[in-house]
Amino acid sequence: MSAKTKTSIHQTDQALGRLAKRKAKENRFRYAGIAAVVIAMAMLGWLVVSLVGTGYTAFFQHYLTITVTLNESDLDPHGARNADQLRKANYRKVIQQALYSRFPDVTDRRGKRSLFQVVSASGATNQVRQMVYQDPDLVGREITITVPTSDDVDQLLKGHIDRNAPEDLRKVSNQQIEWVDQLVASGELTSNFNWRFLTATDSRDPELAGIAGAVVGSAMALGVAFLLSVPVGVGAAVYLEEFAPKNRLTDFIEININNLAAVPSIVFGLLGLAVFLNFFGLPRSAPLVGGMVLGLMTLPTIIIATRSALRAVSPSIVDGALSLGASHTQAVFHHKVPLAASGILTGSIIGMAQALGETAPLLMIGMVAFVTEIPTSIMEPASALPVQIFLWSDSAERAWAERTSAAIIVLLVVLLSMNAIAIFLRSRLERRW
Amino acid sequence: MSALKTNHLGHPRSMFDTGKVIDMKATTSEANTARVKFKCRNVEVFYSGKRALHGVNMDVPDSGVTALIGPSGCGKSTFLRVFNRMNDTIPNARVAGQILMDGQDIYGRDVDPVLLRARVGMVFQKPNPFPKSIFDNVAYGPRIHGLAPRKNDLDNIVEKSLMRAGLWNEVKDRLKEPGTGLSGGQQQRLVIARAIAVSPEVILMDEPASALDPIATAKLEELIDELKEKYCILIVTHSMAQAARVSQKTAFFHLGDLVEYDDTQAIFTNPKDQRTQDYITGRTG
Amino acid sequence: MNEHIVSSFDDVMSDLSSELIRMGALVREQLVGALKALKRRDENLAKRIRKNDKQVDAINDDIEERVMSILALRQPLAVDLRETIAALKIARELERIGDLARNTAKRSRVIIEQEPLEGMEEIFKMGYVAVKIVEDVMQAFEHRDVEKAIEVWNADEEIDEYCNTVFTQLLSGMMIDNSNINACSQMTFVAKNLERVGDHATNIAESIHYVLTGDKIDERRPKGDKTSSTTVTL
Numbered sequence: 001m002s003a004k005t006k007t008s009i010h011q012t013d014q015a016l017g018r019l020a021k022r023k024a025k026e027n028r029f030r031y032a033g034i035a036a037v038v039i040a041m042a043m044l045g046w047l048v049v050s051l052v053g054t055g056y057t058a059f060f061q062h063y064l065t066i067t068v069t070l071n072e073s074d075l076d077p078h079g080a081r082n083a084d085q086l087r088k089a090n091y092r093k094v095i096q097q098a099l100y101s102r103f104p105d106v107t108d109r110r111g112k113r114s115l116f117q118v119v120s121a122s123g124a125t126n127q128v129r130q131m132v133y134q135d136p137d138l139v140g141r142e143i144t145i146t147v148p149t150s151d152d153v154d155q156l157l158k159g160h161i162d163r164n165a166p167e168d169l170r171k172v173s174n175q176q177i178e179w180v181d182q183l184v185a186s187g188e189l190t191s192n193f194n195w196r197f198l199t200a201t202d203s204r205d206p207e208l209a210g211i212a213g214a215v216v217g218s219a220m221a222l223g224v225a226f227l228l229s230v231p232v233g234v235g236a237a238v239y240l241e242e243f244a245p246k247n248r249l250t251d252f253i254e255i256n257i258n259n260l261a262a263v264p265s266i267v268f269g270l271l272g273l274a275v276f277l278n279f280f281g282l283p284r285s286a287p288l289v290g291g292m293v294l295g296l297m298t299l300p301t302i303i304i305a306t307r308s309a310l311r312a313v314s315p316s317i318v319d320g321a322l323s324l325g326a327s328h329t330q331a332v333f334h335h336k337v338p339l340a341a342s343g344i345l346t347g348s349i350i351g352m353a354q355a356l357g358e359t360a361p362l363l364m365i366g367m368v369a370f371v372t373e374i375p376t377s378i379m380e381p382a383s384a385l386p387v388q389i390f391l392w393s394d395s396a397e398r399a400w401a402e403r404t405s406a407a408i409i410v411l412l413v414v415l416l417s418m419n420a421i422a423i424f425l426r427s428r429l430e431r432r433w
Numbered sequence: 434m435s436a437l438k439t440n441h442l443g444h445p446r447s448m449f450d451t452g453k454v455i456d457m458k459a460t461t462s463e464a465n466t467a468r469v470k471f472k473c474r475n476v477e478v479f480y481s482g483k484r485a486l487h488g489v490n491m492d493v494p495d496s497g498v499t500a501l502i503g504p505s506g507c508g509k510s511t512f513l514r515v516f517n518r519m520n521d522t523i524p525n526a527r528v529a530g531q532i533l534m535d536g537q538d539i540y541g542r543d544v545d546p547v548l549l550r551a552r553v554g555m556v557f558q559k560p561n562p563f564p565k566s567i568f569d570n571v572a573y574g575p576r577i578h579g580l581a582p583r584k585n586d587l588d589n590i591v592e593k594s595l596m597r598a599g600l601w602n603e604v605k606d607r608l609k610e611p612g613t614g615l616s617g618g619q620q621q622r623l624v625i626a627r628a629i630a631v632s633p634e635v636i637l638m639d640e641p642a643s644a645l646d647p648i649a650t651a652k653l654e655e656l657i658d659e660l661k662e663k664y665c666i667l668i669v670t671h672s673m674a675q676a677a678r679v680s681q682k683t684a685f686f687h688l689g690d691l692v693e694y695d696d697t698q699a700i701f702t703n704p705k706d707q708r709t710q711d712y713i714t715g716r717t718g
Numbered sequence: 719m720n721e722h723i724v725s726s727f728d729d730v731m732s733d734l735s736s737e738l739i740r741m742g743a744l745v746r747e748q749l750v751g752a753l754k755a756l757k758r759r760d761e762n763l764a765k766r767i768r769k770n771d772k773q774v775d776a777i778n779d780d781i782e783e784r785v786m787s788i789l790a791l792r793q794p795l796a797v798d799l800r801e802t803i804a805a806l807k808i809a810r811e812l813e814r815i816g817d818l819a820r821n822t823a824k825r826s827r828v829i830i831e832q833e834p835l836e837g838m839e840e841i842f843k844m845g846y847v848a849v850k851i852v853e854d855v856m857q858a859f860e861h862r863d864v865e866k867a868i869e870v871w872n873a874d875e876e877i878d879e880y881c882n883t884v885f886t887q888l889l890s891g892m893m894i895d896n897s898n899i900n901a902c903s904q905m906t907f908v909a910k911n912l913e914r915v916g917d918h919a920t921n922i923a924e925s926i927h928y929v930l931t932g933d934k935i936d937e938r939r940p941k942g943d944k945t946s947s948t949t950v951t952l
Binding site: 314335 | 517519522524547548549550551554555557559561562563564573574577578624627628631
């Protein structure tokens with residue numbers, strides 16, 4: 001390059017060096033970003049894999065198909081077929097006898113007891129009782145039923161109990177393993193989809209436990225929370241944002257709403273305990289109270305989300321309406337709220353999803369009770385899905401572990417669907433201007 | 434030397450010999466101000482106690498276009514918003530003084546700003562059609578004021594307004610489509626149609642062409658020219674050329690003062706005040 | 719006057735003024751030259767004056783072009799607009815004065831061919847007044863001097879008075895000796911030319927007044943030219 005040619009300072013070697021440095025810096029930032037995303041995805045993946053890995057087996061359960069004889073002499077000696085008698089009858093004996101006749105060579109008491117432990121004692125007896133109670137004509141007949149095996153047998157067959165461990169360290173005896181293997185070989189013991197997990201309520205026996213009660217309880221509480229927090233929250237937000245005078249009082253209220261959103265959820269539980277249970281005397285463990293507490297907890301989230309959605313609406317739209325002679329209220333409800341609707345809905349659904357996953361406040365108001373009935377009204381005692389998970393995770397038996405994971409999977413699926421609904425509604429309602 | 438009766442061109446000199454100067458300008462401006470729409474007396478506007486407008490006295494004529502010009506922050510937009518009480522919507526804004534519209538104080542106790550705004554329409558800087566259909570945009574005003582009891586009436590109002598805004602031919606086949614899908618110039622004319630639909634007497638325009646390209650601006654100016662026959666129009670503009678093209682009267686604002694208010698031609702050829710002169714000719718004041 | 723925010727606008731406007739001032743100086747030269755040629759009976763000078771008028775026309779074209787470009791590119795308003803339009807008008811007036819100088823030079827050829835006339839001092843006095851007026855009006859322009867412009871505007875009366883005197887003299891001259899008719903009749907045209915120079919200078923003064931004040935000078939201008947109605951009775 002001759003001395004006369006004018007070189008731009010941006011074309012010198014130093015400049016090119018600086019450019020390379022700058023690019024390297026940008027690349028480092030990009031790689032750091034990618035690394036962060038990869039780590040986050042890996043964590044999430046790990047969580048999902050471990051949950052599904054532990055939990056999926058809970059959706060299958062081993063069942064024993066067995067023929068039982070419903071002797072009239074055992075069940076209804078007077079032949080009255082009276083409901084009370086049929087309910088009280090000894091169905092345990094029916095199952096035991098069916099098992100003993102299946103394995104006639106078991107004669108000693110210990111062997112018999114051990115044999116009976118193969119099936120779920122209360123599961124099998126309740127099942128037969130239910131059948132007879134509903135159809136008394138079955139008495140005196142011989143029927144084939146499919147009953148759940150005991151959780152130990154189930155765990156053994158799922159491979160969660162090590163066959164090779166010394167017998168005294170294992171919950172299943174060598175003899176029981178032998179019987180089970182025989183039954184499996186003959187096709188009497190099979191693995192089926194565990195509908196009971198989705199339709200039954202909580203139980204002391206893991207093989208009988210289901211999440212239906214908790215799901216219904218959660219749904220009821222959530223319904224109450226939604227009905228309470230969305231209208232009140234949206235109303236409060238619209239009022240505060242659009243109509244309230246701007247003064248120290250409203251500033252104070254605004255600060256407190258923001259603070260409220262940061263209050264730990266257990267504090268709301270204490271509030272519910274003090275106000276709803278002790279002061280108003282509402283029933284303990286009821287979804288009504290749970291919903292009210294969750295609703296209160298969600299209220300600040302919804303108010304904040306609604307206010308920011310309202311604030312995001314272009315003021316020029318409101319100006320346009322006002323300049324046409326719309327009143328302030330008309331401008332707000334004809335234009336501002338509809339335009340903010342997608343944001344309000346998203347905020348509400350995310351608030352609801354948060355409430356769905358909340359455990360602590362429900363513990364405080366007693367929704368931690370052991371409930372074996374699916375609640376039919378919001379005043380009845382009920383459990384909730386996250387509380388159920390909390391309770392199961394605390395139990396010792398190996399079978400609870402897989403059920404805990406399975407319940408978490410169900411909870412996550414519900415949460416994901418709620419978020420999906422939020423996304424869908426947002427894209428449907430969102431309008432551009 | 435007796436022939437003093439003619440001037441050097443040989444014309445009779447009678448007109449000048451009378452000694453009377455006939456001021457043509459004075460007569461025309463007298464005709465313009467024959468009917469006053471707004472009589473502003475000592476109008477002041479305060480934002481949070483800070484005075485943004487310092488005692489403006491101005492008579493806005495009933496017909497024609499009055500332009501408000503001045504540098505940013507001079508109070509012209511603030512003044513414009515006085516006429517439809519849009520300042521009421523700004524917290525901590527206060528208006529003092531008297532603005533008489535056809536003799537009635539529009540800040541009087543008996544005047545509802547909602548009804549005032551039906552009489553005094555407004556068009557904003559950024560086209561702001563509602564995110565609704567073209568039809569619903571224009572129909573919104575008549576609906577909230579109950580001007581069209583039957584669907585048929587509403588159709589008529591919408592068609593008439595769009596026609597008057599020079600938009601009908603462009604949108605008549607797509608009234609159901611969103612107003613936000615139109616081009617900027619069309620949106621601005623849609624907004625004017627929306628304002629016209631309420632049958633206002635006055636249309637305020639706050640820099641209506643600042644977001645438009647020259648062609649759309651020309652169409653808008655043509656529209657303003659047509660509308661001035663029927664409506665009293667006040668327009669705030671940053672473009673002096675635009676003020677010169679569309680208005681008959683021009684008011685120059687500077688630092689919250691109304692510096693000069695005169696016929697547009699006088700303002701742009703021979704402003705009386707040095708500040709006006711400097712602003713118009715692009716000088717450092 | 720404050721400066722424009724866009725300084726190149728100032729440059730363009732001051733260039734336009736300088737060009738006008740240059741044109742004014744050239745036109746004055748032409749006028750002086752034409753008078754000199756007449757007085758000294760210098761045919762070559764007269765010829766040169768006639769030729770030089772092309773330069774005046776060229777400057778006029780140049781100014782027209784500048785004005786056009788200012789109007790198109792700068793959209794001048796208020797004082798700028800008045801100044802631009804005035805420049806166009808002043809250039810036109812100067813160009814006319816230039817034409818009158820050329821015409822005077824042309825007539826001086828015929829006059830030089832004739833016998834010299836006696837008692838022509840008045841017309842040269844008149845000529846110097848005309849030159850002075852052109853000088854003054856261009857000074858008023860250069861210094862943006864309203865007072866001076868008004869002075870020039872009033873001074874036109876003086877020329878008109880001279881014109882009346884000269885006209886009467888020439889008429890008498892022709893009546894006394896009709897061999898003078900050729901020269902005298904040309905001389906009347908020269909006198910008329912000088913009187914027109916005064917009118918054009920007055921127009922320039924009016925333009926200057928309008929630029930500086932935005933107002934027209936009162937229309938009732940004193941008019942001293944009575945030649946159109948002058949008769950000599952013997």
